[in-house]
Amino acid sequence: MDQLIAEIKKIPPVTRFLVASSLGVTVPVLMKLVSPYSIVFFRPLVTKKLQIWRLYTSFFLGGDGLAYLFDLVMLYRTANDIETRSYPNRSSDLAWQTFWAGGAILAASLPLNGMLFFRPLLICLVYLYSSLAPPGAQTSIMGLVTIPIVFYPYVLIGMDFVVYGTGGAAMAVAGAAVGHLWWWTVWGGELGSRGLLGPYSNAPQWLRILFGEDGRPAQPPAAGGAAEGLARSGVHVTAPRPPPGAAAGSSTGHSWGSGRRLGT
Numbered sequence: 001m002d003q004l005i006a007e008i009k010k011i012p013p014v015t016r017f018l019v020a021s022s023l024g025v026t027v028p029v030l031m032k033l034v035s036p037y038s039i040v041f042f043r044p045l046v047t048k049k050l051q052i053w054r055l056y057t058s059f060f061l062g063g064d065g066l067a068y069l070f071d072l073v074m075l076y077r078t079a080n081d082i083e084t085r086s087y088p089n090r091s092s093d094l095a096w097q098t099f100w101a102g103g104a105i106l107a108a109s110l111p112l113n114g115m116l117f118f119r120p121l122l123i124c125l126v127y128l129y130s131s132l133a134p135p136g137a138q139t140s141i142m143g144l145v146t147i148p149i150v151f152y153p154y155v156l157i158g159m160d161f162v163v164y165g166t167g168g169a170a171m172a173v174a175g176a177a178v179g180h181l182w183w184w185t186v187w188g189g190e191l192g193s194r195g196l197l198g199p200y201s202n203a204p205q206w207l208r209i210l211f212g213e214d215g216r217p218a219q220p221p222a223a224g225g226a227a228e229g230l231a232r233s234g235v236h237v238t239a240p241r242p243p244p245g246a247a248a249g250s251s252t253g254h255s256w257g258s259g260r261r262l263g264t
Helices: 002-009 013-030 043-047 065-086 091-112 118-132 149-187 205-210 226-233
Strands: 138-141 145-148
Touching: 013 065, 013 091, 065 091, 065 118, 091 118, 091 149, 091 205, 118 149, 138 149, 145 149
Parallel strands: none
Antiparallel strands: 138 145
């Protein structure tokens, strides 16, 4: 048991929170211990009945069966890579930015009458991760098809359209749009750059202290100078997969594991 706890503590804090929150909300619903109707977002119940917990739970209720397992693995791998590669020693900044991204997803989903935001949040993180990946990086979908990683969020949106129809696709687009804004307003739309909201994207001091990051503002993403900018941004560049005809076994890049589900 102690060894298990030690392994869990090795997971970066924001990733650990996201995964634990999803498990904590989804598993009781799957076990029929909690009604899903007490979890989903319903605006009148939040604003008039003050059931504010729905603002939290509606972001972490996933699907069921293998479909949920695939989503959970994708959430873990995506968040873990973002936190360890692009936000090293800056977990508080990632937590702060994820909080505001969640608020933006909620606002963007109001016209769509969205009730669950797990998928938009997941696609938002995937969009940011695909944007932070080095040029030419590739990923595989369920180990069957390899595509450039920059197209991966759009593939997920297409899958949501097939599985959930226009409503599900619209929610997915909302998540991708927030991910796009995150990438451009904080990171400036390119590695090593800085967006208009970059100066405001650092976590407040109290949150940095809570994360044990000594309360001093972290260095923002640097502008100019690719090598210097990438290093200061915390982006660890991995060589993209070689072109066809290269020696077998020499390909590199990002692996996304089992990929995305095609059904529920």
